[in-house]
Amino acid sequence: MRDALVAAAFQLFLERGYEQTTVDDIVALAGVGRRSFFRYFPSKEDVVFPDHERCLADMTAYLADSPEDAEPVGRVSAAARMVLLMYAENPAFSVQRYRLTKKVPGLRASELSVVWRYERALAAYLRGRFAGRPDGTLQADVIAASVVAAHNNALRSWLRSDGQGDATTAVDHALDYVKAAFGTPPTPTPPPPSPSPSPSPSPASDLDESDDVVVVVSRRGAPMWRVVQEIESTLSHLREN
């Protein structure tokens, strides 16, 4: 029933436009009554984003269930990934909606509001984790915004390519950029490209565990994110050993 209503609504939005389609048109095409529509969707707008409430609830529950020692940036990245998976479940529908949302100003405003709620959910978790840190709320807000922006950049690229290609690889790559900037070792897969020139971290594994020093040797022209990535990977290597 719910899926039939969404399908009917999208067919009409694309044929006639969003503004020109009424709830009556949708229920007539779907062959159900108005009450059925409003049982599933508070308004015509909600039929466009039918899964966000569930996804927001899932994400909030996932963050609430985090182990106490979970690495915070990695945890919110994994939470953001859940949104991507929701889109990737149904590429054709996601691409349709993307096209529609770009055309209809009211829908863009609605989408911004949804994105803002995701961002606040991520920030709320980080604020809890960073409580007591100097600048904890600042860091939480900036990292949450970065994660959302990276996610959306990868998601939009995937949607613009008509849902071709592997959305998860793209979003993981994007989230690795955020992790490198804010201090989580990037995901080990896929392996990092080896461009030249690249920084060459000293292995540093000959340091005694009591040593509190890391030496990084890097090409001066290397981009900062790559230097950070190398330091991160050296540090995590040290911590594992």
Added chain:
Amino acid sequence: MRDALVAAAFQLFLERGYEQTTVDDIVALAGVGRRSFFRYFPSKEDVVFPDHERCLADMTAYLADSPEDAEPVGRVSAAARMVLLMYAENPAFSVQRYRLTKKVPGLRASELSVVWRYERALAAYLRGRFAGRPDGTLQADVIAASVVAAHNNALRSWLRSDGQGDATTAVDHALDYVKAAFGTPPTPTPPPPSPSPSPSPSPASDLDESDDVVVVVSRRGAPMWRVVQEIESTLSHLREN
């Protein structure tokens, strides 16, 4: 006239609520006709954010006028600072509006849309600067979102404190966090605090200019942002010499 309309509107919004106030009420209190109102404001909502269009235009012009070799993260940070200065021009009005916006859902949606436009203006500039970089649009989007989040964090703290204290110091401190993460040397003032333990970068200035290597020695427990800050400051020191 324009200021009188804004003042009348805010008085009524606070006395009666936003939804219960009509444009007729506003013009009656301000002692002008409806046409005067609509000459300045397309709708009742626009009277709440009267300066954003001008500020967006100023910001866009500022970014368009950037020197070709302007440091990109610093440039968008300076652009975001223009928004802060707009708020700080009139603390009492900004605090009033902040309280109103928190109470009225329609206004929050409108504010999100404004914030989104600022963010896209910053991202558009960065995308231009990063054109040709691998992941240029990703980096542009993430940095723009970070700058906006840092700015808004500082702005909201200032608004919550009823506009007490120095808003520019707070926003500069917040933007320094973004600069440290994404590769601009933080603003030289205020001087960085000297906590202990802190990393001790080797001065490295004895390297020959032809050397392409930077050595940073850092305490292993130092937070990543501080390590980055030290590397940045070492690199910029090297480049200046």
